[in-house]
Amino acid sequence: MTTIKASCPTCGEVELTPADVSLMVCSHAPMSYYAFQCGTCCEEVRKPADDHVVSLLVSGGVPAQVWELPAEVLEVKSGPVLTYDDLLDFGLALSRLDELASVAATPVRA
Ligand SMILES: [Zn+2]
Numbered sequence: 001m002t003t004i005k006a007s008c009p010t011c012g013e014v015e016l017t018p019a020d021v022s023l024m025v026c027s028h029a030p031m032s033y034y035a036f037q038c039g040t041c042c043e044e045v046r047k048p049a050d051d052h053v054v055s056l057l058v059s060g061g062v063p064a065q066v067w068e069l070p071a072e073v074l075e076v077k078s079g080p081v082l083t084y085d086d087l088l089d090f091g092l093a094l095s096r097l098d099e100l101a102s103v104a105a106t107p108v109r110a
Contacts (some may be wrong), residue, residue: 008038018061
């Protein structure tokens with residue numbers, strides 16, 4: 001059986017089997033990663049997987065799961081950065097909508 005050596009940031013070097021590793025290959029290559037649960041500390045370890053790592057893991061028997069990066073992640077953002085004040089104003093605007101909705105939902109008494 002293939003043994004895969006990886007490292008846990010807490011425990012150091014660990015040995016894994018292909019079944020222990022999840023390989024997530026992204027349509028946007030820099031977002032590809034592999035993950036495993038460390039057998040010592042039980043934390044999930046997630047690390048980037050470049051083309052070389054993807055090839056090594058696939059050749060070691062780890063099935064690649066392909067995932068698509070949502071297109072909006074790569075959109076160029078323009079305009080000013082959203083601030084806490086913007087969020088507070090938005091929250092206040094939403095509460096005003098609630099007040100309007102409650103008034104509209106109140107039955108009219110004749
Ligand atoms: Zn660990």
